[in-house]
Amino acid sequence: MxxxxxxxxxxxxxxxxxxxxxxxxxxxxxxxxxxxxxxxxxxxxxxxTPQYKASATLYVTASQGNNTAAAYQGSLASQERVASYVKLAVTESVLADGVQRAGLNISADDAEHSVAASAASDTSILSISATRGSAWEATRLANGTAEALAEYVRTLETPAGGGSPLAKLTVVAPASEPSSPISPxxxxxxxxxxxxxxxxxxxxxxxxxxYNTRIHTESDLVAALGVPVLAGIPHDGRFDTHAIAEFSSGGSVAGEAFRKLRTALSFVSIDNPPSVLVVTSAVAAEGKTTVSINLAAALADTGRSVCLVDADLRRPQVAGRLGLNENVGLTDWLSATSVELVDLVQSTATDGLTVLASGSIPPNPAELLQAQRVGEGLRVLAAKFDYVVVDSAPVLPVADTVSLCQWGDGVVLVARSDASRTNEVRDAVAHLAVTETPVLGGVLTDLARDALPYGYGYGYGYALLHSNSDLGESTDVATKIRS
Incomplete structure (x- = not known):
C-alpha cells in the first residue's frame, strides 16, 4: 500500500x-x-526538621624569610598544609575541644556528623561549617571547632625545642548566626x-x-477496518428529539456530514454504484440506526426514491423513531405469501423516503433473514426504488447480519468515537468476510466538534484514504442481488 x-x-x-x-x-x-x-x-x-548552617573562615600562614624567594616558599608551604588541616578539623580530639569551647551538650560523634571542613583550591583559606537544627548551635559549633583547630595547629607546629610555630591558623571570619535554614x-x-x-x-x-484500544479518530477506524472511512458524524443534540438531521440550506454540521457520506458512496463504484446498502455495527449502541435513517434521508434529498428497511428483527427502532406503525412490515411479508411487499411500505414526512418496518419480532431472526425470500423481497424493492438502505442488527452479538448481508450490494460499518474498540471492529469485518459482500467503508459517529477535520465536517476520510491509485483500496461492488 x-x-x-x-x-x-x-x-x-x-x-x-x-x-x-x-x-x-x-x-x-x-x-x-x-x-x-x-x-x-x-x-x-x-x-x-529545619537545618541551619554556619561557617567560619581561617587563613593559614607559614614562617617566612626576609626575601622574596623565602616568602614564596612560605606561601607554598601554607597551601600544602591546608589539605592536612582539613582532615585535622574533623578528628576526635579537635571536635571534642570544639564542643567544649562551644558549650554544647553533644558528643564528639554527634559533632562529627555536623561539622565539615573544606579548602579553596590553590589558596591558604580553610572553611569550617557546622549544620544543626538550631541556628545558635550551628554558629557556636562552627566557631568552637575553628578555635580548637587553630589551637591544635599552634601546638602541633611549635618546635619541640621551643620557639615560634612554623605555621598558624587565624580565624579571619567567625561564623555568624544564619537567619534562615538551608533545608528544607x-x-x-x-x-x-x-x-x-x-x-x-x-x-x-x-x-x-x-495503548487505548478504543477508536477515537477516523485514522483509528481506517486501521481497524482496512477500508476507507466514508464520513465522520459529529455529536448532535438534535438526535435526542429528532430522527433526521437538518438538510435544508445552511443546515447543521451533522447534515453536511451525511451529505458527505452520500457523496462518498456515489464514488465507491462510479460505473455500478451499489443500490442495496446494509448498514450495521460491531456491537449495539454505536449509531447504526441513526446512520441508516439519515443516509436514506440524504439520498432522498437529491430527489431519488429511497426505501429504508428495518431488518433489525431483535431491537427494531426505525419505525418508532419516525413515528410510523411498528407492527406491520418485513416479517409479516415473510410469513404471509398473499401480501404484496410494496403494500407494507409506509410513507414518511421526508419526500422520496419510504420505510418498510420490521413487523412482529420473530423467534428465529437469523434463519428468517437467510431465506431466499429475503433476497427476492430486496430485489422487488431495488426494482421499485433507486436505493434500498437496510438497517440490520449488530454483527458480533447475533448471526442475523451475516445471514442478511448476502442479499446486499455492500456493507457500511458504523463505529462510535471513544466507545467502539479496535478488536470488535476487526472481528466484525472478519465475520462479514464469509458473505463475500464487500465492506464499502466505515462511518465514525459521535465525534466531538473539535475533533472534526477542517472544522466543518469536511474530513479527509474518503478523499484522502479512498484513493484507488495511491492506496490500492478499490473494491469490486456486487451489482446484482444474489438469489
Missing amino acids: MVTDVEQSLLRRETLNTYLNAFRSAWWVVALGAAVCSVAALGFSLLQ RTGRNVVLGAVVGLLIGAGWVVVRTK
Whole structure:
C-alpha cells in the first residue's frame, strides 16, 4: 500500500490532534497530578526538621624569610598544609575541644556528623561549617571547632625545642548566626513536586492514548477496518428529539456530514454504484440506526426514491423513531405469501423516503433473514426504488447480519468515537468476510466538534484514504442481488 507525502502529513496531523484532544479532555488528570505532588512535597517539607548552617573562615600562614624567594616558599608551604588541616578539623580530639569551647551538650560523634571542613583550591583559606537544627548551635559549633583547630595547629607546629610555630591558623571570619535554614527548601520542593506531577499526568495521558484500544479518530477506524472511512458524524443534540438531521440550506454540521457520506458512496463504484446498502455495527449502541435513517434521508434529498428497511428483527427502532406503525412490515411479508411487499411500505414526512418496518419480532431472526425470500423481497424493492438502505442488527452479538448481508450490494460499518474498540471492529469485518459482500467503508459517529477535520465536517476520510491509485483500496461492488 502506497501512501503519498500529503497523506502521510495529514495522518501525522490527525495523530497530533488525537493527542491534543486527549490532553484537552484529560487536562484535569495533569492538573490533579501536579496538585497531588505539590501537596506531597509541601507535607514532606513541613515534616522535616529545619537545618541551619554556619561557617567560619581561617587563613593559614607559614614562617617566612626576609626575601622574596623565602616568602614564596612560605606561601607554598601554607597551601600544602591546608589539605592536612582539613582532615585535622574533623578528628576526635579537635571536635571534642570544639564542643567544649562551644558549650554544647553533644558528643564528639554527634559533632562529627555536623561539622565539615573544606579548602579553596590553590589558596591558604580553610572553611569550617557546622549544620544543626538550631541556628545558635550551628554558629557556636562552627566557631568552637575553628578555635580548637587553630589551637591544635599552634601546638602541633611549635618546635619541640621551643620557639615560634612554623605555621598558624587565624580565624579571619567567625561564623555568624544564619537567619534562615538551608533545608528544607519548601518553595523549591513544591515547584519540583508540581513539575513531577505534571510529567506523571502527561505521561499517563500519552500512554493511555497510545495503548487505548478504543477508536477515537477516523485514522483509528481506517486501521481497524482496512477500508476507507466514508464520513465522520459529529455529536448532535438534535438526535435526542429528532430522527433526521437538518438538510435544508445552511443546515447543521451533522447534515453536511451525511451529505458527505452520500457523496462518498456515489464514488465507491462510479460505473455500478451499489443500490442495496446494509448498514450495521460491531456491537449495539454505536449509531447504526441513526446512520441508516439519515443516509436514506440524504439520498432522498437529491430527489431519488429511497426505501429504508428495518431488518433489525431483535431491537427494531426505525419505525418508532419516525413515528410510523411498528407492527406491520418485513416479517409479516415473510410469513404471509398473499401480501404484496410494496403494500407494507409506509410513507414518511421526508419526500422520496419510504420505510418498510420490521413487523412482529420473530423467534428465529437469523434463519428468517437467510431465506431466499429475503433476497427476492430486496430485489422487488431495488426494482421499485433507486436505493434500498437496510438497517440490520449488530454483527458480533447475533448471526442475523451475516445471514442478511448476502442479499446486499455492500456493507457500511458504523463505529462510535471513544466507545467502539479496535478488536470488535476487526472481528466484525472478519465475520462479514464469509458473505463475500464487500465492506464499502466505515462511518465514525459521535465525534466531538473539535475533533472534526477542517472544522466543518469536511474530513479527509474518503478523499484522502479512498484513493484507488495511491492506496490500492478499490473494491469490486456486487451489482446484482444474489438469489
